[in-house]
Amino acid sequence: xxxxxxxxxxxxxxxxxxxxxxxxxxxxxxxxxxxxxxxxxxxxxxxxxxxxxxxxxxxxxxxxxxxxxxxxxxxxxxxxxxxxxxxxxxxxxxxxxxxxxxxxxxxxxxxxxxxxxxxxxxxxxxxxxxxxxxxxxxxxxxxxxxxxxxxxxxxxxxxxxxxxxxxxxxxxxxxxxxxxxxxxxxxxxxxxxxxxxxxxxxxxxxxxxxxxxxxxxxxxxxxxxxxxxxxxxxxxxxxxxxxxxxxxxxxxxxxxxxxxxxxxxxxxxxxxxxxxxxxxxxxxxxxxxxxxxxxxxxxxxxxxxxxxxxxxxxxxxxxxxxxxxxxxxxxxxxxxxxxxxxxxxxxxxxxxxxxxxxxxxxxxxxxxxxxxxxxxxxxxxxxxxxxxxxxxxxxxxxxxxxxxxxxxxxxxxxxxxxxxxxxxxxxxxxxxxxxxxxxxxxxxxx
Amino acid sequence: xxxxxxxxxxxxxxxxxxxxxxxxxxxxxxxxxxxxxxxxxxxxxxxxxxxxxxxxxxxxxxxxxxxxxxxxxxxxxxxxxxxxxxxxxxxxxxxxxxxxxxxxxxxxxxxxxxxxxxxxxxxxxxxxxxxxxxxxxxxxxxxxxxxxxxxxxxxxx
Numbered sequence: 051x052x053x054x055x056x057x058x059x060x061x062x063x064x065x066x067x068x069x070x071x072x073x074x075x076x077x078x079x080x081x082x083x084x085x086x087x088x089x090x091x092x093x094x095x096x097x098x099x100x101x102x103x104x105x106x107x108x109x110x111x112x113x114x115x116x117x118x119x120x121x122x123x124x125x126x127x128x129x130x131x132x133x134x135x136x137x138x139x140x141x142x143x144x145x146x147x148x149x150x151x152x153x154x155x156x157x158x159x160x161x162x163x164x165x166x167x168x169x170x171x172x173x174x175x176x177x178x179x180x181x182x183x184x185x186x187x188x189x190x191x192x193x194x195x196x197x198x199x200x201x202x203x204x205x206x207x208x209x210x211x212x213x214x215x216x217x218x219x220x221x222x223x224x225x226x227x228x229x230x231x232x233x234x235x236x237x238x239x240x241x242x243x244x245x246x247x248x249x250x251x252x253x254x255x256x257x258x259x260x261x262x263x264x265x266x267x268x269x270x271x272x273x274x275x276x277x278x279x280x281x282x283x284x285x286x287x288x289x290x291x292x293x294x295x296x297x298x299x300x301x302x303x304x305x306x307x308x309x310x311x312x313x314x315x316x317x318x319x320x321x322x323x324x325x326x327x328x329x330x331x332x333x334x335x336x337x338x339x340x341x342x343x344x345x346x347x348x349x350x351x352x353x354x355x356x357x358x359x360x361x362x363x364x365x366x367x368x369x370x371x372x373x374x375x376x377x378x379x380x381x382x383x384x385x386x387x388x389x390x391x392x393x394x395x396x397x398x399x400x401x402x403x404x405x406x407x408x409x410x411x412x413x414x415x416x417x418x419x420x421x422x423x424x425x426x427x428x429x430x431x432x433x434x435x436x437x438x439x440x441x442x443x444x445x446x447x448x449x450x451x452x453x454x455x456x457x458x459x460x461x462x463x464x465x466x467x468x469x470x471x472x473x474x475x476x477x478x479x480x481x482x483x484x485x486x487x488x489x490x491x492x493x494x495x496x
Numbered sequence: 497x498x499x500x501x502x503x504x505x506x507x508x509x510x511x512x513x514x515x516x517x518x519x520x521x522x523x524x525x526x527x528x529x530x531x532x533x534x535x536x537x538x539x540x541x542x543x544x545x546x547x548x549x550x551x552x553x554x555x556x557x558x559x560x561x562x563x564x565x566x567x568x569x570x571x572x573x574x575x576x577x578x579x580x581x582x583x584x585x586x587x588x589x590x591x592x593x594x595x596x597x598x599x600x601x602x603x604x605x606x607x608x609x610x611x612x613x614x615x616x617x618x619x620x621x622x623x624x625x626x627x628x629x630x631x632x633x634x635x636x637x638x639x640x641x642x643x644x645x646x647x648x649x650x651x652x653x
Contacts, residue, residue: 135568142568181563188555189574269577272570461557 066365069103073362073409081401088347091354091405098361112360113353116224116310117217122349123313124214127295128174129343130320131288135278137166137178142275145186150267152192152260157249159183160200164208164245168215168238169296172205172451180458189269194464196256198455199474203248203443205451207482210439211241213309214299217352218398218407218438220309225411226424226431229303236432240489244440244482251478284324291320355408363412372416381420384495387433388487390414394437395483399444399476407438429494436486444479446471499607500600502641503622503631509534512541512588519544519587530619530632533591538628540621542591552590553578596620600630604638611635 076094080087098104104112144162148154159179166175180198187194209216213223213233223233262270279285295316299309321340325333362368379385390410397406414434418424442449446456446468456466509532510519519531523546530545553575557563582590598607598620611620622631 138568181557184555184557185563185566185569185574189570189577191577266577269570269573272573274568274570276568278568458557458562461560461562463556 065101065103066367068101069098069361069365070367072097072101072103073358076358077401077405080405086347087402088351088354091351091358093354095354095357095361098357103361104357104364108364109357109360112363113356114221114224116308117220117356118349118352119308119310120214120220120224120313121217121352122344123295123310123315123317124171125344125349126317126340127288127291127313127320128170129340130284130324131292132174132178133281134285134288135280136285136288137175138182138278139275140166141179141182142186142273142278146271146273146275150190150262150270152190152262152267153253153257155186155190155270156197156200156252156256156260159186159197160204160245160249160252163201164204164211164241167205167208167451168211168241169292170214172209172216172449173454175208176201176205176451176455180455184458184462186270186273189273190262190266192260192262194459194462195466196252196260198459198466199256199471200249200252202449202452202455203252203475203478204245206439206442206449207241207245207248209451210244210436211238214313216439217348218403219435221404221407221411222431222435223309225415226427228428228431230299230309231301231303233435234300236428236493237435240436240486243489244485247485248478248482251481255474287320287323291316291323294319352404355405359405359408359412362409368409368412369416372413375413376417376420383421383426383429384491386417386421387429387490387495390430391433391437391483391487391490394434395441395444395479398438398441399448399479403438403442403449407434410434410438429490432494433486433490436490437483440479440482440486443482444472444476446475448479497604497641498600499598499602499604499620499622499633500631502604502637503600503633504637505631507532507629507632509538509629510544510587511535512586512591514587515583516549516585516587516590517583520549520583523549530617532595532621532629532632533587534629540595540597540623540627540629541588542593543595543617543619543621544587544591545617545619548590548592549582552582552585592617597623597627598633600624604641607633608638611638 072094076090079085079090095109099106099109140162141159144158145155148158163175163179166179180201183197183201184194187197206216210219211233213219213228213230219233219237222228223230295312298307298312298316302309302312321337324340325336328336375389376386379389394403394406394410397403414427414430415424417430418427421427442452446452446466459466508522508526508528510522512533512535522528522531523544530543532540533542533544535541558566596610596617596619598610600622607620611618618635620633621629622633624630
């Protein structure tokens with residue numbers, strides 16, 4: 051791992067220091083949240099090239115286009131399908147299935163959030179479910195906090211379940227060659243356990259406060275989910291493509307297809323179907339609208355981040371860190387899995403889990419030689435995925451979805467206070483990591 | 497011409513400790529758009545209008561546009577639920593605390609300027625030197641006055 055070390059000096063400085071400084075400064079400013087993270091990561095990436103740490107060719111090779119393609123493709127599909135109103139439909143249907151019972155609604159909306167988050171991005175899910183939740187809690191005359199709190203946790207827990215649920219999983223799957231199916235077999239089974247335990251504790255914490263009069267429950271039953279569906283033909287097209295794409299992910303590996311190809315093809319197909327039969331002018335207008343809804347900030351953030359991490363990787367520092375980590379764990383596999391799980395969880399509760407995972411990936415890859423090849427590393431990848439995704443539940447700033455929900459709560463006049471959330475959530479996050487630890491131990495280590 | 501020359505002096509007023517239910521009845525029955533709120537000494541405390549009642553009925557996350565059109569919600573049910581709760585509240589909780597206030601001897605130019613600057617109200621409350629309410633002046637009072645003949649519109653009228 052030391053053969054990649056760049057030996058020549060630049061501006062009289064060791065390139066290792068330049069690369070590490072760029073990474074630390076960029077991560078530091080990202081954490082301070084004073085500037086747009088995409089701009090910062092692109093500036094950092096540009097500096098890696100301008101300072102001579104990487105050539106442009108090396109920088110481009112460092113960008114994981116499988117992650118980029120999968121994210122972009124899913125963003126297009128979601129941008130179109132959310133226009134159908136299907137998310138609101140499902141949320142209202144779920145609330146009515148339990149006859150407007152306050153506790154039942156808490157459970158149902160959490161389940162809906164978790165399931166949607168497993169297949170779509172967490173931010174979009176809460177962006178669509180949280181406002182409907184506020185309407186329903188308003189009708190019930192109950193405090194929205196327990197509902198929003200449960201939704202934040204459900205969204206991060208659900209997102210952990212699949213390859214496409216949360217960006218860290220996409221990055222890990224892509225880097226380690228783990229398929230959608232691998233995630234279904236290895237990650238998905240433990241998620242319902244964590245979800246049920248979390249909801250159980252939430253019920254214990256807030257269950258007493260959740261009462262509604264018959265009159266208010268009747269008001270919830272008067273919500274009309276059918277009115278939420280805005281465009282039935284588009285709904286059919288969206289559902290068809292969503293099922294094709296998710297089905298495609300499941301079997302992709304057997305056909306040697308990468309998830310990005312499936313997501314991008316699905317996106318293109320839905321774009322075509324969406325505007326079928328319209329005039330060329332209307333089509334162009336619709337395409338441009340959808341393209342504008344893709345979160346390019348996130349996409350460019352990823353591009354910049356991949357280049358920054360590649361720069362640091364290139365100098366051999368990450369290899370050295372991997373070596374140090376192994377020294378600390380005594381090259382014991384069980385201890386290394388535990389260390390990655392817990393460090394990832396604590397770190398992701400405090401900092402953005404995306405740059406964290408981007409840095410951890412090459413670090414874990416460097417451990418391959420110690421543990422007998424890349425295939426032996428698989429439990430480490432599950433530890434990283436569980437830690438990074440579930441860790442986001444630890445604090446209000448742990449994941450983007452948390453902040454989105456907090457924004458709604460603020461506007462509803464029921465702000466979620468950072469320390470109150472910490473008090474309720476951090477313990478729950480630790481419990482989810484304990485469950486993950488036990489699961490990893492029983493399944494892969496004993 | 498001064499505010500006192502065209503203001504309405506035949507006033508219905510209310511007190512801050514009255515309930516919203518009482519005020520809502522007056523607003524509905526008399527088709528008033530605004531009722532001044534005064535204390536025992538007739539000093540101006542604020543004003544309630546139809547919008548100050550309505551604005552307490554809609555949750556703020558709807559006002560800020562987090563939900564579009566909301567066709568699936570039982571709208572009348574939700575609005576009425578808040579309305580019924582609101583009826584028992586005091587006027588002081590819903591009133592506009594900073595209504596447009598002009599003085600009785602202010603010129604119409606300055607009154608008109610005040611009305612178009614504070615866009616919340618179509619009415620200005622007219623106060624005397626001791627800040628007591630003496631009349632009400634609406635934007636349409638001014639327009640109606642302007643529509644009169646040139647002869648009647650001389651400055652010394």
